Amino acid sequence: xxxxxxxxxxxxxxxxxxxxxxxxxxxxxxxxxxxxxxxxxxxxxxxxxxxxxxxxxxxxxxxxxxxxxxxxxxxxxxxxxxxxxxxxxxxxxxxxxxxxxxxxxxxxxxxxxxxxxxxxxxxxxxxxxxxxxxxxxxxxxxxxxxxxxxxxxxxxxxxxxxxxxxxxxxxxxxxxxxxxxxxxxxxxxxxxxxxxxxxxxxxxxxxxxxxxxxxxxxxxxxxxxxxxxxxxxxxxxxxxxxxxxxxxxxxxxxxxxxxxxxxxxxxxxxxxxxxx
Amino acid sequence: xxxxxxxxxxxxxxxxxxxxxxxxxxxxxxxxxxxxxxxxxxxxxxxxxxxxxxxxxxxxxxxxxxxxxxxxxxxxxxxxxxxxxxxxxxxxxxxxxxxxxxxxxxxxxxxxxxxxxxxxxxxxxxxxxxxxxxxxxxxxxxxxxxxxxxxxxxxxxxxxxxxxxxxxxxxxxxxxxxxxxxxxxxxxxxxxxxxxxxxxxxxxxxxxxxxxxxxxxxxxxxxxxxxxxxxxxxxxxxxxxxxxxxxxxxxxxxxxxxxxxxxxxxxxxxxxxxxxxxxxxxxxxxxxxxxxxxxxxxxxxxxxxxxxxxxxxxxxxxxxxxxxxxxxxxxxxxxxxxxxxxxxxxxxxxxxxxxxxxxxxxxxxxxxxxxxxxxxxxxxxxxxxxxxxxxxxxxxxxxxxxxxxxxxxxxxxxxxxxxxxxxxxxxxxxxxxxxxxxxxxxxxxxxxxxxxxxxxxxxxxxxxxxxxxxxxxxxxx
Numbered sequence: 001x002x003x004x005x006x007x008x009x010x011x012x013x014x015x016x017x018x019x020x021x022x023x024x025x026x027x028x029x030x031x032x033x034x035x036x037x038x039x040x041x042x043x044x045x046x047x048x049x050x051x052x053x054x055x056x057x058x059x060x061x062x063x064x065x066x067x068x069x070x071x072x073x074x075x076x077x078x079x080x081x082x083x084x085x086x087x088x089x090x091x092x093x094x095x096x097x098x099x100x101x102x103x104x105x106x107x108x109x110x111x112x113x114x115x116x117x118x119x120x121x122x123x124x125x126x127x128x129x130x131x132x133x134x135x136x137x138x139x140x141x142x143x144x145x146x147x148x149x150x151x152x153x154x155x156x157x158x159x160x161x162x163x164x165x166x167x168x169x170x171x172x173x174x175x176x177x178x179x180x181x182x183x184x185x186x187x188x189x190x191x192x193x194x195x196x197x198x199x200x201x202x203x204x205x206x207x208x209x210x211x212x213x214x215x216x217x218x219x220x221x222x223x224x225x226x227x228x229x230x231x232x233x234x235x236x237x238x239x240x241x242x243x244x245x246x247x248x249x250x251x252x253x254x255x256x257x258x259x260x261x262x263x264x265x266x267x268x269x270x271x272x273x274x275x276x
Numbered sequence: 277x278x279x280x281x282x283x284x285x286x287x288x289x290x291x292x293x294x295x296x297x298x299x300x301x302x303x304x305x306x307x308x309x310x311x312x313x314x315x316x317x318x319x320x321x322x323x324x325x326x327x328x329x330x331x332x333x334x335x336x337x338x339x340x341x342x343x344x345x346x347x348x349x350x351x352x353x354x355x356x357x358x359x360x361x362x363x364x365x366x367x368x369x370x371x372x373x374x375x376x377x378x379x380x381x382x383x384x385x386x387x388x389x390x391x392x393x394x395x396x397x398x399x400x401x402x403x404x405x406x407x408x409x410x411x412x413x414x415x416x417x418x419x420x421x422x423x424x425x426x427x428x429x430x431x432x433x434x435x436x437x438x439x440x441x442x443x444x445x446x447x448x449x450x451x452x453x454x455x456x457x458x459x460x461x462x463x464x465x466x467x468x469x470x471x472x473x474x475x476x477x478x479x480x481x482x483x484x485x486x487x488x489x490x491x492x493x494x495x496x497x498x499x500x501x502x503x504x505x506x507x508x509x510x511x512x513x514x515x516x517x518x519x520x521x522x523x524x525x526x527x528x529x530x531x532x533x534x535x536x537x538x539x540x541x542x543x544x545x546x547x548x549x550x551x552x553x554x555x556x557x558x559x560x561x562x563x564x565x566x567x568x569x570x571x572x573x574x575x576x577x578x579x580x581x582x583x584x585x586x587x588x589x590x591x592x593x594x595x596x597x598x599x600x601x602x603x604x605x606x607x608x609x610x611x612x613x614x615x616x617x618x619x620x621x622x623x624x625x626x627x628x629x630x631x632x633x634x635x636x637x638x639x640x641x642x643x644x645x646x647x648x649x650x651x652x653x654x655x656x657x658x659x660x661x662x663x664x665x666x667x668x669x670x671x672x673x674x675x676x677x678x679x680x681x682x683x684x685x686x687x688x689x690x691x692x693x694x695x696x697x698x699x700x701x702x703x704x705x706x707x708x709x710x711x712x713x714x715x716x717x718x719x720x721x722x723x724x725x726x727x728x729x730x731x732x733x734x735x736x737x738x739x740x741x742x743x744x745x746x747x748x749x750x751x752x753x
Contacts, residue, residue, distance in 0.1 A: 009289055018672040025679040032686040033709075039693045040705065135322050166326050196337070196470035204331040227473070234337060 046088075053092045056080070061093075061100055064115050065108055071118035084119065094121050098146050109148075116147050129155070134162075138170040145174035153178050157186050169198050173205040180209055181217045181235070188219055193227040202231060203238050214239060218247040226257050233260075237267045240274050295652060302641050303680060310687055312525035317585055317695055320524075324586075329463040333365060339466045340446060341369040341541065344439030345453040346432050351380035355389045357453050360495025362421055366462035370421050372439045373453065377406075377429025386424050391415040397423075403437040403552035406430035411442070432537070433553035433560035440544060440552050448544045450561075452591065455538050456487055456497050461588035465541045468582035475578040478543045478568050481535030482588035483519040485698070486512045488595060497590050502704040507600060510711045510719040511593040517688040520585060520695070527583035531634035533569075533614075535581070537561030539589035546571065546579075557617070558739070559610015566618050566630075573627050587696055601726040608730025609738070611643050646727035678716050685712035 007013060060080065063069030074080040083089040101112045116122055121143075128140035129152070141159070144152045156178070159171035175183030184202065187194075194202075206214075220232030221244075229251060236244050245268060252264040332338040343361055347354055354373075361371045375383050386392060392412035399411075405427070412424040427438055436450055447469060449462065458464075461482060468480045488508040491499035503509045526532040537560065550571040553560045565581065572579040594600040615622075615638060622639065624631040659665035689708055692698065699705055 008293060014669055015672065018669070018676055022672065022676050022679060025676065025683050029679060029683040029686055032683060032690055036686065036690050036693050036705075039690070040702075043693075043697065135326070138326050166323055170326065193473045195473050197467060200331050200335050200337055200470065201328070203335070203337075204328070207334070238336070 049088055050092060053083075053089050054096070056083070057089075057093050057096045061096055061112070061115075064111055065100070065104070071115050090121065090124060093119070094124065094143060097121065098143055101146055113147050122147070122149065125149075134164045134167045138167055141167075141170045141174045145177040148178065150178050153183070156183075160186070161190070161192075163192070165195070165198060168192075169201045172198075172202055176202065176205040176209055181206060181214045185216045185219050187225075187228050187231070188223045190223070190225050190228055193225065194231055195227070199227070199231045199234055203234055206235060207238065214241060217241065218244045221247050221251040226255075226260055229255070229257075229260055230263055233263050233267045237270050240271055242271050242275055245271065291655070295648070298640075298648060299677075302645065305637065305641065306521075306684060309525035310521045310684070312528050313521045313523075314691065316524045316528040317520065317691060320585055321695055327467070329460055329467070332463050332466060333367065336368075338366070338368050339469050340444075341366070341449050341462060341466060342439070342443030342445040342447070342544070343369060343371045343449045343451060343462075344374065344436055344443065345371065345451050346374045346376050346435030346439070347378065347382055347453045348376045348429070348432070348435075349378045349380045349382065350453055351378065351382040351385055353454060354382050355385055356495050358386065358390070358422065360457065361451075361453075362419065363459075363495075364457060364462050365459045366466070368445070369449075369462060370423060370444060372423045372425060372442055374425045374427060374435040374438050376427060376431070376435040383424075383426050387412065390419045390422055390424070392424055397442075399442050401441050402548045403441055405434050405437045405441065408438060431555055433555040433557070436560070437552040437555070440548055443544055446544055447541050448547060449539075449541045450537065451540075451589070452538045454592070455484075456492060456495065456590040457539070458586070458588045458590075459496065461539070464584055464586055464588060465539075468584070469541070469543075471582075472580060475580045476543065476546070476572070477582050478546045478572060478579050479535055479565060480541045480582045480584065481523070481532070482539050482584045483523075483586060484515065484536045484538045484589045484591055485519075485587045486515055486593045487590035488512075488593055490590065500698050500704075502699055502707040503595070504707075505595050506711070506714065506718065507597065508593045508595045509707060510715050513685050513688065513708055513711045513715060514719070515593075516692050517685060520691040521684070521688050523583055524585055526634065527581070529629055529633065530580055531629040532581045532583055533566055533630070533634050533638060534562040535565050535583075536589075538591050540565075542568070554617070556739075557610060557613040558606050559614050562610060563614045563617060566614055566621075566635075569630055570618060570621065570627065573630065585695065587698060597722060600722065601729060604723055604726030605730035605733055608643075608646070608727045609734045611638065612730070612734050615639055615643055646724045647731065649724050650728055681716040681720070682712050685715060 056079070060069065060074055063073075064071075075084060097112055097116055101109055101116075104112065125140045125143040125147075128136045129144065131137055131140070137159070141152075141156060145156070153175065156171045156174045160168055160175060162168045162171065172184055172187070175186070177183070184206075214235075217232060217235055220228050220235070223229050223232070233248065233251075235241075236248065248264050248268055252261050255261060255264075345358075345361060350357065358371065358373055361373075373386065375386070391414050393415055394410045395413045397411045397413075407428050409426040409428065412426065414420065414422055423442065425438055425442055427435065439450070440448055447466070449465060451457070465480050465482055469477050471477070486503070486508060487497060488505070488511075489501045489503040490497055491501070502512055523532060523534070540561070542564070546568055547564065550564070550568045552564075554563045554567070557563050569579070569581065594603050615635065618635065621627045621631045621635045623636055627635070656665065656670070686709075689705075689712065699708065
């Protein structure tokens with residue numbers, strides 16, 4: 001201790017310490033400034049590329065949709081063939097095709113699905129699905145389920161057990177997209193609680209899917225997981241599924257959870273008032 | 277120091293050592309908070325890219341919110357401000373404008389613009405407030421979300437308490453009526469209340485940004501600009517630092533003490549049980565958050581306070597030194613009052629991170645920092661007068677502090693670039709960069725001076741807010 005006090009009092013350390021500290025801070029500041037400039041530059045460049053590629057991708061996809069265009073046609077076109085191996089171009093093409101697919105059904109959607117398969121964008125999605133980062137997996141799930149790749153369903157059921165909330169929601173939404181409400185009946189065995197945001201996200205996915213596919217939803221009311229039962233009640237209420245009134249009454253009589261009993265009663269009242 | 281006795285020399289050395297330790301502690305705490313903020317921001321942005329807020333828009337199960345907007349002498353802008361509050365992207369909400377005994381024509385404006393008629397509405401008064409003169413609702417169905425309360429003047433906290441009493445919904449969103457809210461602000465503010473299972477979310481705050489010289493149209497922000505005037509321009513930088521590099525870190529630590537009075541949402545039941553806003557302090561926003569947290573901790577109820585880094589609320593910053601000094605001295609009085617009211621929490625392990633880190637941090641680095649700087653200046657001056665100042669060390673030290681401050685501002689600018697990128701024009705970036713270079717020499721001394729005035733006003737027992745004259749936003753031509 002005395003050594004340090006003497007060293008401190010001698011003050012021989014002050015000037016070298018300050019000079020080194022200033023040097024480090026100056027280096028830090030210049031580095032930060034360089035990173036800011038580089039970030040801005042990259043951002044601007046990225047925006048430029050997006051605009052440039054969009055000008056090529058949009059007519060190509062519209063040609064696929066409304067004309068006779070196919071992947072092979074464009075792959076033989078020198079304007080496009082080199083770009084098909086460009087990562088940024090493929091990323092942009094994926095985003096466009098997914099957005100477009102959301103707006104079309106039937107034969108038009110099938111054309112886009114065919115393009116997705118032939119252009120090997122599907123391989124990109126599967127590669128992303130195997131990525132260790134959850135956000136990349138979420139993207140892959142969105143892409144694969146949007147493009148109706150049903151083979152991925154079982155994988156999504158497994159992923160819906162993930163402890164990562166967003167990955168879990170993405171997987172459940174994917175299941176719904178591929179299999180309607182049947183895609184969530186596996187939640188009956190779900191152990192972790194689902195928060196309200198997850199529940200609303202699931203309901204929203206159901207609303208955006210095929211509303212005719214609601215069979216089996218009542219099974220959620222028999223789950224041992226109270227939040228899954230609550231989800232079942234919310235789905236029944238949101239879709240006004242009055243045919244499940246008896247299932248709700250059964251749930252109310254069997255559950256010990258006061259909040260669920262209350263929610264069940266409110267659901268029955270809401271369905272009743274919406275039907276009158 | 278030849279004419280100093282050994283004792284005095286030792287005392288000076290001890291003082292300098294303490295100041296050195298304090299400086300090291302405060303600077304490292306800033307850096308630690310910045311690192312934590314960056315981690316939290318990165319996670320938030322990543323998660324947010326998968327969030328569809330429209331879910332709340334179409335859902336009956338979206339949380340029900342009561343927007344409480346106290347108004348005092350806002351006649352010039354109240355019509356447009358209320359209109360903008362009524363047109364937010366959200367379904368389950370009501371707007372309660374509390375006219376806090378305005379002396380101008382605010383109430384007449386509201387009555388005529390929104391077809392208001394006096395109603396006898398039954399409501400409980402769990403919080404005692406000044407007398408209510410009347411509660412008004414609109415005859416026009418288009419304004420069915422609007423309730424206007426006319427009351428005797430009692431200050432902002434009292435007006436907010438009236439709003440808490442009148443509110444029908446479980447969550448109260450307290451805002452400054454003259455703030456510009458992002459269209460999706462309520463969607464974003466409501467989401468955290470739905471996300472927690474094992475902890476109750478008692479409050480959510482959003483980032484406030486500076487709107488001086490930004491273009492506003494129909495109560496909406498349509499073009500973001502960096503102000504030309506130096507004082508508001510530096511405040512843009514200051515707010516970026518405070519919100520992006522400070523509060524996000526406190527959110528991560530679950531030790532947030534302050535949700536800006538300009539825009540924050542609270543669990544109404546807990547806010548009322550905790551006693552509502554304290555009318556005896558000018559820092560009612562911070563005091564309420566601390567009291568609500570204390571209420572939960574003392575009852576061992578698991579809870580959390582959430583924070584959203586999205587720029588949801590835009591406000592006008594003081595653009596001249598006189599108003600700036602009034603604002604900052606009031607902030608300092610508010611800090612002193614809150615810390616004093618809750619002094620029991622200081623280094624009290626019963627209050628967990630709040631007692632052991634947040635409250636001591638605010639005490640040492642928010643409340644005491646200006647005083648320590650002032651004492652440092654005086655000591656330096658004495659050293660100069662006595663001719664014992666080592667100018668070489670002084671200049672190196674000055675350079676060290678200056679470069680640290682600039683680097684920290686650059687860190688905030690980087691945070692902004694990597695996240696919201698609200699200032700894409702090169703001109704705006706250069707203005708902010710220049711502000712970062714000027715700030716330690718101009719703005720910081722002014723802020724310290726204002727804080728010292730705050731100490732002095734507190735000693736004198738000043739309790740009022742002081743006038744905050746605003747210039748008004750720039751409208752689109």
